Amino acid sequence: MFGFLKDKPALDETSIEWLFDLYAWALRNFDAGVFYHETILVVPSNEFFPGRESSLHGMANLIFEQAKGYAGMGHWPTRLIDQGSCHIMAPPKLQIDGALRGLQGSVPESVDEVNRLTFTYDPALVNNPEALIATYAHMLAHYLGSAAQEPPPGGEQNWPHCTEVLAVFLGFGLMFANSASRFKVSSCGSCGGGQAERSSYLSQFDITYALAMFAVLKEMPDKVVLRHLKKSLRSYYKQAARDVRRREDMLSRLRGIGV
Template sequence: MLFNWFNKAPLLEEASTQWLLQSFSWCKNHFDADFFYQQTPLVIPSNQFFPGRADSVHGMAELIFERVKTYAGMAHWPFELLEPGQCALDAPLQIQIEDPLRGTDLPPAAADLPRLPVQYDPRQINNPEAMIATYAHALAYYLSGTATQPPPGDPEHHPHATEVLAIFMGFGLMFANSAFTFRGGCGSCQTVGRAAYLSEFEATYALAIFCVLKEIPPRQVTPYLKKHLRGFFKRAMREVSVANIKTS
């Protein structure tokens, strides 16, 4: 029994771990690995990363959305943030964005390009991590449409793959922290979560892959992670490091 302590079981099923690693490879191959390594930050759910205030819910929603676009390197894309109740037309099948797909201080897309709608739930204003993750997932969905190859796995797992892409874009903390929300309590509560595809442990594992690739130490992450995920995250970083994934 003593020596079994050194042979702990993998944190996730092997198929899940391999799919997450393959999904990160897909992200690096199709969505600018140089931008990932050189400019993608680990976005922190803090006032430092999301400063400012607005006098209305829509104003706050816009402030948060602008920050998400900037950190994703997609501020130049022709997005249109829609208030609840506004008609959301279907997005174009062919997204017309000139290279580079992601970057900083790029000129905005031409005014005559079709707008890419992004809707928000005003109740998420009281759950900003869920709102940030929802925005990041929407951006990742549109970005995924530029790939020349589909993500690994079955087509029904495309939403899961776009969540991995959003974590690759720097938003892993928000995905891990908001993947599970207890829905009990007061019926008049105006705080809502989000539709999550990855489990909180899968999202945390993907965050660990991000941090290993970016050489971000756990001490820069765990203060912002839910307490019950911190031990799992540290073990995931060790497991990913042992797997010796390529960083080039």
Template sequence: MLTLFKSSPLLSDSEVEWLIDTFVWACEQFDGQYFMTETQIIEPTGKFFPDQVSSVEQMASTVFKRVSHYAGMQSWPISVVNPQQHMQQQSMPKFTFVDEIRGEKAQLVNAPAIDMQLSYNPNQINQPQDLVASFAGSLATVMIYHRGILPPGGEAQVAAASDALACFLGFGVMMSNTVYQFKGGCGSCYNPYANRQAALTEPQTVFMHALICHFKPQVDGKKHLKPHLRGVYKKAQKQIKNYINDTPNPLLLALEEQRHVRLS
């Protein structure tokens, strides 16, 4: 009878395997050491977004600048433009870095003549978490195609991997909070066109966020999640701990050792 009350895991084994494999891929392709030493867990607070803005365009450009900086992509040749200026058909410009690809030390060489353009959804101006998450997902997609090494599952999984990589860049709180927007009690306040297009489910996104936070133990990763996601986060933590305790993966074991050093 005791098994009747045993809680089921948050995700299936296949979901966990893909998310863990994608995390390992992200560490290998996008500087796992930078992740461990520099990546922050970005929160929807004035600490991370202190700017005062006076127009839609200023808000979009200011948020984009913050997001690209926190992602360590301030040296990448990417500009944000309003939707009317955005070129729909773009090819990935060719550019390279001297050594490191992210952070203050990243040195761009062979810069393209024209920056790659990212646009924004004007409907998200009143839903800033969606705006942040959308920018983070777009930057993650650019990173994937610039690197040229597809995630586990190949091309078919690029959209899902972009969501996961955005969490890896530190934006898991906003990514989790914006998978699904409740209509709430005021139908006229709900704008479906402002919602971002999520490729991972809520549990999958929260799991990835919890996995990132596992290696950032000084941060309370559930603090700024929507209330209904905090229990999901705790279930994810349990499943992650069980997985890492049994993993033979050398990269995960090395990261876990670094984590314990920081805790000691």
């Protein structure tokens, strides 16, 4: 008779199962070892993103290169341009020699400008680093996801949603949770960065649950995440983390991937 007092799942079961399936897909395709031993929770702070540049583009590029490194993609040949100067062009064929992610990735000796993966930034976001980092992380996840050996759960029609979760998997969950549903950027679709006038695709609750999955798999205490998470999501995060931890069978399946 007191069943109504029990905790309800933080999300509906279909969404939770999809998130677990997405993590399984990411672990299979993007090196579970790199996830467990190299990937960190990226914090939007001066400690994680130190330094200053004298120009707007210099600052945008500094933050981008740091985000690439945290994603384990520092060896990828890329170029960053102001979205206002992004010309329509065919994206280059993705070719990464060696490891896709992590410390084992090898930096190519030289890559022509035309064969580099193009990333764009909105100059207006340089003064909003959290949104800028989330935008970069989503584009990095887009390119990384394109190298998967199998389609993501839910199919290509959910690609932007899948790559947001992949960005959380890469360690950028705080930026996505803190800025979900409140930032909007323009992006050149021809560069592979998503739709023009893009806002967050998943709700702040979906993203926060995915962030809780990241922290539980990495065995992080709640306080590590909570001190950097916006206040309005802290109570929900604790509920989500409890829900993730009680799903022992689902967690065991994830932890068994790549072992």
